[in-house]
Amino acid sequence: MLSASQLADRLARTAETVCRHYLSAGRRLGNYWIVGDVANNSGRSLYVHLAGPRAGRWTDSATGQHGDLLDLVRETCSLNDFRSLADEVRRFLSLPHPPLVDADRLPSRGGDGNDHSSAAASAVDRARRLFRMTQPLAGTVADGYLRGRAIPHATLHPALRFHPCCYYRDLATGLTSSFPAMIAAVTDEVGLITGVHRTYLDSAALNPRSIGKARVDTPRRALGRLLGNxxxxxxxxxxxxxxxxxxxxxxxxxxxxxxxxxxxxxxxxxxxxxxxxxxxxxxxxxxxxxxxxxxxxxxxxxxxxxxxxxxxxxxxxxxxxxxxxxxxxxxxxxxxxxxxxxxxxxxxxxxxxxx
Missing domain, CATH: 3.40.1360.10 (Dna Topoisomerase Vi A Subunit; Chain: A, domain 2)
Structure with missing residues (x-):
């Protein structure tokens, strides 16, 4: 019987075929498959590496979800146990069905943004560090953006802050830049920051009430541990x-x-x-x-x-x-x-x- 890692490796060898089947609403852009989310909605926030050492690895920049193609099949098909997931993958890959084994629980694989791996811990640390670098919202571009959307009292919320020059990486080209951004703290039930949400803004507008989102593919992105928070x-x-x-x-x-x-x-x-x-x-x-x-x-x-x-x-x-x-x-x-x-x-x- 193939292990979870072996099944994921088999899927990664045909990453584009997997994406065309399970994420049919997306399209290829360079070495990435771009789609809206794991529910196969249209959009551009989820990207899958199609080639190279990270082939099959994916990230949803809007939610922070990430994983390999086995995680992706699990999410798109809403499969909650490993046996059903393995059966689906074998069917897709035309692999022989193995003898029944006593394995009915899905192993923890870290694809839901709520695992305790070093990668997830690093994302939480980066999110907290980014929030510490922010400033109050009042009088900033982000304040003007929200006032232009008929939300004048956003400055009353401590969860919302402003970063004047927030790092942005284009997922398709790899080019980096920076924009002013509204930063929102994602917290757990006891108030600990587990992540942040960034709304990148266009500061070029002459009228503060006409400020819009930055003219980039994904002006909204999340970082950290989001699930449950x-x-x-x-x-x-x-x-x-x-x-x-x-x-x-x-x-x-x-x-x-x-x-x-x-x-x-x-x-x-x-x-x-x-x-x-x-x-x-x-x-x-x-x-x-x-x-x-x-x-x-x-x-x-x-x-x-x-x-x-x-x-x-x-x-x-x-x-x-x-x-x-x-x-x-x-x-x-x-x-x-x-x-x-x-x-x-x-x-x-x-x-x-x-x-």
């Missing part, structure tokens, strides 16, 4: 959290915070990480802020199932447009509040919504 707003470090909001994007959650400033909120940064968010103790009611896309629904459904298993009531908050920041910018705070009031539990609306 999140960017937290209004979140207590101690004590129960009976009611809270969880969602994907930082700007979407900040938009909700503008009109619900008293409720704890988290931004998990992706649909996969939203589904895996580690819920706090004492939570009784969980509002899940959704986006209008298939990946968002995957995250909502996964977190809802986990909440129900913990006897937490999951309730969905849905925007009227694409996401809550679009609602805030295009419809205004009054219509956003009215839409949320119709979706909140009767006891929560008068407590958490701005009047």
């Amino acid at each position: 999140a960017v937290r707003f209004h979140f207590p470090l101690r004590g129960p959290v009976p009611v809270m909001v969880a969602g994907e994007g930082i700007e979407s959650i900040l938009s909700l915070s503008e009109v619900m400033p008293a409720i704890p909120m988290v931004a998990a940064l992706s649909a996969n990480h939203l589904a895996a968010f580690r819920l706090p103790s004492g939570c009784r009611r969980l509002y899940i802020a959704t986006d209008a896309d298939a990946a968002g629904r995957h995250g909502v459904e996964g977190l809802s199932r986990r909440a129900q298993a913990l006897q937490i009531l999951p309730l969905v908050l849905a925007p009227q447009l694409g996401d809550f920041n679009e609602d805030l910018r295009r419809l205004g705070p009054d219509r956003l509040i009215a839409n949320l009031r119709s979706q909140l539990a009767p006891d929560d609306a008068p407590v958490f919504l701005s009047s």
Whole structure:
């Protein structure tokens, strides 16, 4: 019977064929296969090395997930035990089926961004070091960027900081540069920084309210240990959290915070990480802020199932447009509040919504 490492090596020999089969929404760019994420959505944040000593190794720069092609097959096919994963790989590689063995647990391989390998520890250290190099948000390009997106109170959140010259590496060409960036701290349940999220910005705009994201392929990137953790707003470090909001994007959650400033909120940064968010103790009611896309629904459904298993009531908050920041910018705070009031539990609306 081939080991996990041997199966991964076999896949790496035909890395492009593997990518064309399991990540068909992507495309080849130089020596990389580029796609949106492990769920095979279109985009450019996940890249797979197709040649050289790192053939078969992949990284999702938006979520911090990484691993080899065996990890990739596991994620794309949602396979939770090693026997099923090995069967899928053998089928793809046309390998003979081995005799049954007593091996029904998937070995820890470090592909989910939450392993304790030296590589993961190094990423966490780098994330903490980057956050220590930041400065307060107020009056910076990042503050102007968020104000231009109808989020004027972002400076109240200690999780958000600014770096005036943050390193950026182009995944396709290998060229490096630097941009101003909004830096968000990803923390665990006791407030320890486990990662950071970077939003690279274009500082060339003459009007501070017209500042946009940097004109690069992946202006949003994450670093560190993300699985189970999140960017937290209004979140207590101690004590129960009976009611809270969880969602994907930082700007979407900040938009909700503008009109619900008293409720704890988290931004998990992706649909996969939203589904895996580690819920706090004492939570009784969980509002899940959704986006209008298939990946968002995957995250909502996964977190809802986990909440129900913990006897937490999951309730969905849905925007009227694409996401809550679009609602805030295009419809205004009054219509956003009215839409949320119709979706909140009767006891929560008068407590958490701005009047």
